[in-house]
């Protein structure tokens with residue numbers, strides 16, 4: 001491989017990886033704080049894409065506003081979803097919570113996909129471009145929409161990270177994920193933290209879907225691919241380990257870029273999965289285990 | 295201040311506490327003593343709301359607290375330092391302490407509490423940035439107590455702080471707790487270590503098989519035949 005190919009692959013991998021980080025962070029947080037293996041995470045990505053589509057086309061908003069609106073929409077939908085499904089479920093189920101909540105998310109995913117299909121149909125709904133044009137970067141020409149999408153992802157990740165680390169509420173979220181009883185004894189209202197966590201996670205997914213709308217149009221089952229990718233990431237680095245998802249997201253992005261270049265696009269998932277299985281065989285808690293938390 | 299009236303409590307169908315009544319008066323240092331497995335921890339869990347009693351009532355400062363959720367009981371000013379500490383191990387000492395003051399909105403108050411706590415435990419001041427999970431057993435105990443104090447509790451429940459500590463450290467911890475009662479914090483201490491505990495507390499209760507079998511001032515308990523025989527090895 002010559003150096004332009006390497007930089008091409010690196011840039012491609014990192015651009016992809018940025019989105020995986022954004023998706024995987026919310027997935028990991030929801031598992032860490034609420035013990036929910038969320039298989040409806042991709043549907044919030046889908047919702048975000050539709051929100052942005054309608055904000056652009058029907059609302060006539062500029063791209064930046066559309067993406068922000070999609071994020072807010074994701075937050076509200078996530079909060080509602082938590083209140084009407086997981087909140088009552090948590091009150092009733094004690095044992096087997098992980099299995100029960102998994103089944104609920106699988107059901108939710110199915111319902112949301114079908115709802116989207118019934119309401120807006122199965123055809124692709126996209127915008128030809130957000131900002132358009134391309135930027136020369138490290139000797140490559142990359143479309144502006146990709147770069148800006150990546151920057152939006154990174155900004156969201158950074159803001160979210162600061163929120164978790166520096167604010168009282170963010171610290172409370174981490175405390176709940178560290179030790180639920182301990183958090184309760186500090187006077188932290190678990191119900192509020194759970195709703196907020198799910199809403200924030202949904203918001204991040206919606207931002208991801210919205211930011212990519214000009215590259216990947218909206219359609220009802222579009223959430224599956226990013227769902228799998230974000231599960232790759234969290235399984236690779238260890239569930240509930242938010243700091244490590246940042247590394248993991250880029251890692252998976254680069255692995256995919258390299259394997260689709262050298263073996264063909266259809267092999268990229270095979271390679272990612274094989275690597276994950278290998279890692280889990282050697283280190284069942286994922287690359288970073290539980291040591292390096294949030 | 296705190297009053298338990300005829301409490302029965304347990305886990306599901308398993309009954310642990312039977313008709314437990316006890317009282318802790320303001321400003322006092324009271325011990326709940328007893329061997330392993332008799333229900334001391336369960337008693338504290340019941341007071342703090344983690345376990346709901348199946349019978350009886352708990353009153354705190356004129357308010358019935360049995361049946362209230364844990365968070366609400368905490369907000370009333372009861373701080374529970376569990377035997378395992380319930381620390382946030384992936385967070386720093388400082389972050390743990392600030393979480394202790396989660397319910398306090400007034401920043402100046404939090405700052406004052408921090409100063410007070412660091413004065414009491416200078417060692418924690420040196421290790422603000424260290425992760426709670428990487429500290430030694432004794433330091434974790436200190437952090438758990440310090441975090442419990444950040445809430446500015448009126449009553450502190452402390453579960454077996456001596457567990458796994460060197461004898462000298464145990465004495466230090468007990469002295470610190472004693473100091474707390476002089477600055478207006480009432481303490482209910484759970485211990486197995488009868489001998490040492492009775493030297494320092496004001497009064498105590500002895501729990502056996504889930505029921506209170508003896509109660510009195512520490513002097514009375516020290517002179518009690520049953521206690522001498524069973525716990526102090528004096529015939």
Ligand SMILES: Nc1ncnc2c1ncn2[C@@H]1O[C@H](COP(=O)(O)OP(=O)(O)O)[C@@H](O)[C@H]1O
Nearest residue numbers: 305308310328329330331332333334335336337
């Ligand atoms: N979470 C729990 N679930 C079921 N049983 C428990 C639980 N915790 C304690 N027990 C049981 O309750 C009894 C009293 O335990 P505990 O209150 O921890 O005693 P102590 O603190 O005096 O050693 C023991 O028989 C113990 O096995």
Ligand SMILES: [Mg+2]
Nearest residue numbers: 334335377454
């Ligand atoms: Mg105990």
